[in-house]
Amino acid sequence: MEKLIDGIHRFQSGVFAPHRGLYEGLVAGQSPSVLFITCSDSRISPSTLTQSEPGELFILRNAGNLVPSWGIHNGAEAAAIEYAVDVLEVRDIIICGHTQCGAMTALLGPPDDLAELPAVANWLKHAEATRRVMRTQYKDVSSKEARLETCIEENVLAQIESLRTHPAVFAALTRGAVSLHAWVYSLETGGVAAFDSEAGQFAPFVDAKREPAKPLTSAKLRSI
Numbered sequence: 001m002e003k004l005i006d007g008i009h010r011f012q013s014g015v016f017a018p019h020r021g022l023y024e025g026l027v028a029g030q031s032p033s034v035l036f037i038t039c040s041d042s043r044i045s046p047s048t049l050t051q052s053e054p055g056e057l058f059i060l061r062n063a064g065n066l067v068p069s070w071g072i073h074n075g076a077e078a079a080a081i082e083y084a085v086d087v088l089e090v091r092d093i094i095i096c097g098h099t100q101c102g103a104m105t106a107l108l109g110p111p112d113d114l115a116e117l118p119a120v121a122n123w124l125k126h127a128e129a130t131r132r133v134m135r136t137q138y139k140d141v142s143s144k145e146a147r148l149e150t151c152i153e154e155n156v157l158a159q160i161e162s163l164r165t166h167p168a169v170f171a172a173l174t175r176g177a178v179s180l181h182a183w184v185y186s187l188e189t190g191g192v193a194a195f196d197s198e199a200g201q202f203a204p205f206v207d208a209k210r211e212p213a214k215p216l217t218s219a220k221l222r223s224i
């Protein structure tokens with residue numbers, strides 16, 4: 001705790017005070033342009049990763065960066081998505097998975113491994129589509145590392161489809177008000193790969209000059 005309290009003191013004197021104008025502006029309200037959905041994993045910091053300032057990202061986090069489909073579990077996730085799209089009018093929604101994801105490792109493992117973690121097992125049911133894609137389309141992939149890497153990518157895409165079931169998102173997509181982006185952050189390199197809907201695959205943002213990947217704007221299902 002001491003480290004955190006120390007950090008608060010350093011934030012107040014070294015960050016808040018010199019940028020008082022920015023923080024005073026945020027008192028009146030927020031107008032982030034991005035809803036950033038990612039894993040609860042402590043190794044990802046969305047603001048650091050995208051070099052964003054306070055007020056720029058509306059962030060939704062949970063184990064495995066999952067988006068429960070509309071109607072099944074209209075809880076915190078549905079509320080945050082609805083508010084971001086209808087009230088804040090975000091223009092982009094990013095679902096960002098990450099390498100070495102514990103939730104995806106658990107999803108690929110034997111169900112018995114989660115016998116003592118019933119809440120986690122129940123939550124991972126929202127990744128059932130991912131589990132089935134892995135079981136049916138990648139059963140020949142034997143390498144544990146390759147399976148996990150594929151599972152992480154397929155899960156981001158499955159959650160994008162789930163996102164489309166939310167009425168606020170679907171309506172915003174049909175009027176061209178929002179774009180969807182599937183990203184995977186690499187803990188190993190610090191790089192981010194984005195799904196390119198035209199190329200049908202994830203490709204890294206190599207450098208700042210690279211053309212951004214074609215976002216998933218249409219409600220059309222991707223072809224696998």
Ligand SMILES: [Zn+2]
Nearest residue numbers: 039041101102
């Ligand atoms: Zn994770």
